[in-house]
Amino acid sequence: DSVTALVFRNLDPLSDTDSKILRDYAEATGLHIYLQPKGPDSVHLLSPETSQLTYGLPDYALEVQFLPTDFTQVNTVINQTMIAQALSLLQVDKSHEVLELFCGLGNFTLPLAQQAKRVTGVEGEASLVQRACDNARKNGIDNTQYHVADLSEDTAQQPWRQRIYDRILLDPPRSGAEEMVKHLGTLGAERIVYVSCHPGSLARDAGVLVNELGYTLAAAGVMDMFPHTAHVESMALFIRAK
Structure with a gap:
């Protein structure tokens, strides 16, 4: 910062x-x-x-380290608001197993870990997974685990796919989560929060969650992550009846 x-x-x-x-x-x-x-x-x-490049998440007393070529959110203030909103929508408690897809270097993972029993993060870039592990260790967080996986490919045999989760958060790139979203129904989560930088791919994937997997779109909104541009960050909450 x-x-x-x-x-x-x-x-x-x-x-x-x-x-x-x-x-x-x-x-x-x-x-x-x-x-x-x-x-x-x-x-x-x-x-x-x-x-040493870092940014802080003061609401959680966290410091996140990154390299100059790593992906990070460009708007520090909106990022902090976005994390708080995502956690509020997920309603995580200490009994919950949480899965975070496209976890990057731990921007959501670390705050989630303070509220959950365990958080499993999955990311396609091995260097970001290493950074996420390092950030967890440096912040004294020991209830996270990370996996490297290309989420645009078939992940059926991945070990993290063999488990059941209470909550899922995903924050994919602009292309969305077309391959992964169709499998979310097998992972057991009652609540899913989808963070998106492209409303079109969010709408496409929301159609799968609602029309094919039985989730209800319970809340949605946008954040002005990119002021003075035509781009927005979106967030949606999906709930499945128990």
Whole structure:
């Protein structure tokens, strides 16, 4: 929250003069400057000598660490409001097993773990799963477990698919959760909260939950995550009768 990082894509190695200009600029502005000469794995810090990027979730006394190329929510204030709303809709308590799909580096997982018996997070990017594990450990949270899985593919044989859950939260990319959503009915959850950055894919997947799996759309709303743009973040609650 207190640091701004810039990643410069440099196709050619920087000259000593260019490197000095960037270092001087970083020192003058307080910016943390990274270079990316090749793919995402090549990103490295130029200045200052050390950097640790974090954002806080003060309502839960949590600090989440991330790398400059990791996916994070762009609007800190709305992110905190979004987490609080999701937890309120889920109505989690200490008896609940919770499944979070597309969990990323633990943005929802860590607050959920403070209220649940156990939270199982599933994410397609191994690097984000490692970050989620590290964030849980650094925040003293020991009731989470994580799995790497491509949720756009068949996950029927995955160990986390063999269990029953009380609550499910999913926060997929813009393409939605077309492959995964049709299997949610087998996982037992009474309440599902779906967070979406694309209303079209949310509407498509909501149709499956309501018309095929027997859930009721109980609440829905939008958040202005991206001010001054045409994009919104959406959230919907689905409930299945006991």
